[in-house]
Amino acid sequence: MSCNVCRTRTGFGRLTFPDMSKMKTMPTCNIRISLFLCAIFLVFCRPSAAAETSQYKASYYNILSIIHNNYITPVDNWTILNGAFKGIQEMLGDKSLQSESTPKEIVVSVANNPPLQLKKTDIDNNAYNLLEAITRLSATAADTRPDLVPQTIMEATIKGIVSTLDSHSSFISGSEYHGMRAKNDGIFGGIGVELIIRDNALIVVSPFEGTPAHRAGLKANDRILAINGEVTADLPLQTAVSKIRGPNGSVVKLSVARAGWPSAHEISIVRDVTKLHSVKSRIVKPGFIAVQIISFLETTVTDTKKILRSMEENGGIRGLILDFRNNPGGLLEQSIDIADLFLDTGTIVFSKDNSQGEEFIYVAKRDRIKYTFPLVLLVNEGSASGTEIVAAALKDNNRALILGTRTFGKGTIQTIFPVMNNAALRLTTAEFFTPGGQRIEHVGIAPHIYVSQPGNDDNARDRGLNSSAPDGPEKDQPHIFLEQDNEEALFNLAIELLECAATRQQADCLTTVINARK
Structure with a gap:
């Protein structure tokens, strides 16, 4: 999920970093030489060691500040330092740095240089010492490999640092960041x-x-x-x-x-x-339409509203099938706003930031256009992240009936932080929960009725999700078996529920449909 949601937070916990404005700026190469000779030898003109050190320090200060102020859980300094060291080692790859590492000390040896000793007691709870240690590691790598430019060393170091975080967090290079933004545009x-x-x-x-x-x-x-x-x-x-x-x-x-x-x-x-065309629609039966949302992109809410408005102007809508199968998520705000289209009141989702103890609650807004016709959602194991937010919101607020299989179970929020050289950090900054307070991460959302096909009815159990599921294993839920790839039967089932929900309570409709198939 690429949740491009930036939160500005202040403070560094109990840690303080030096004032970067007081650090020396990078000097330029002041070489008086003819333009002809400079053109020949420019490739050999690299910043001085002091300039490189200042460049490293400024970049790492920014990175460490972002992580400490925004990452979902606190990360101890020694873990970060070990990650930086690992990143540099993997970049060099040729044993250029001889090192000895223990749980309390890292000793780095380079030919013709005194050993670099980094002690855990000096790093723990001292942000300045952490910054200095990572900077010294980078400078040592530069001395070992003069052919490497500072950007290469910094990126390897930052990748090592981020590798100590959760699997959703990553360093994104400039080219990768460009590709990610293109994807969000569709x-x-x-x-x-x-x-x-x-x-x-x-x-x-x-x-x-x-x-x-x-x-x-x-x-x-x-x-x-x-x-x-x-x-x-x-x-x-x-x-x-x-x-x-x-x-x-x-x-x-x-x-x-x-x-x-x-x-x-x-x-x-x-x-x-x-x-990607985020939204598709078709008339399943007069008065009943299916809207498939493939991913939550910048235009998803706008496109969905256009479709619904057009349908209402041309005969009206008696019931809506929202098809979220294989929708992996996308932009957080778009998924929240989709849920908000169908809720007059109630909580849509709330998130917890474990590092700062903050909670963010998203509730339905009363001043927006609402659609009140009956809803059925279709989900499967490929429905994730933002899709699970919508499914949980409409389920917990008794606004929709859900058919399919248990969803994927991705319940964390990632925030993109632009950094140096057009690159970015993708950090897990919060975990979101259903309106009822249940976890989504590694659990997923259970449908009201499990609809399975040959070979797929145990998909959630194969992933080991049910042990932590809040509403029990699939075998205890209403279960309807359909023939392989029988889309017509699935949509007929959805329409049957929609027709019933127009005049009766959801629970009554579930009982009626299940009993009719026994």
Whole structure:
């Protein structure tokens, strides 16, 4: 989920960082030489060691401030330092830095230089010492490899730091950030799939309909084991995404594991420019329409309102089917506003920020146009994040009936923080909960009626979600079995519920529909 929600917070807990305005600015190369000679030798003109140190310190100060002020849980300084050291080691890769690491000390040795000793007792609860230690590590790496530019060293260090956080958090390079913004606008290159890292595995949340990934048969909860032969274990999410993306018309080969397959399958997918149409609609029966929301993009609410307004002007709406199957989420505000279209009052969602102890409650706004016709939601294991916010809001406020299978279970909010060189940090800043106070992360939203197909009725149990589900295992819920890919039967079931809900209570309609199929 790319929740582009920025919160400004003040304070650094009990930690204080130095005033960066008092630090020395970077000097320029003051070399008096002819333009001809400078053109020849400019490649060898790099900032002085003092200038590089100042550059490192300014960048790391910004990064550490963002993490300490916004990340969902506190991270101790020693963990951050070890992450920075790991990032630098992985960047060098050639054992250039000889090191000894213990739970209380890191000693780094470089030829012809005295050892760099970093002690846990000096770092704990001292933000200035942490900043100095990371800066010294970077300067040591620069001395070891003069061919590396400061940006390369800084990015490796920051990636190492972020690797100590949760799997949803990542460092996003300038090119990756550009691609992410294009995706939120609805246009991007690649194969058209939403991914997540869970338990150190690269997991498909869902493919977007009509994209190369969808046509190739990728499904929710598929595990991508390798990309073009490169194992994905330990790959940061944005790195994996970058490796899947590539020139239009080129082929990416994925090694995919799926529940029920005896071994991984190799799937080749041709990359293409993907244009997402966030909202689609069709008339299922006179007076009953289905609106499919594929992802929550910048125009989702506007497009949905246009469709509903048009339908109301041309015969009216007796009931609405909101199809959220394989919708992986998107922009937080858009999902909240979609739920708000159908709620007069009540809580839509609330989030908790564990690091600062803040809670944010989103409630239905009375001053907006509301739609009061009966609702049925369709969900599956590919419905995640913002989709789960809408489903939980409409379910807990008794506004809609939900058909399908348990949803994916992604209940955290990620915020994008632009940093240096057009790059960004993607940090988990909060966890959201249902209006009833239940967790969504790793749990998902259970439908009112489980609708399963051959081979799919145990999908949630395969993912091990039911042990923490608030409303019990699937076997204890109303359950209707449909033939494989029987869309007509599914929509007929939805219409039956909508027709009933127009005159009766939801609970009565559920009982009537279930009893009719016994």
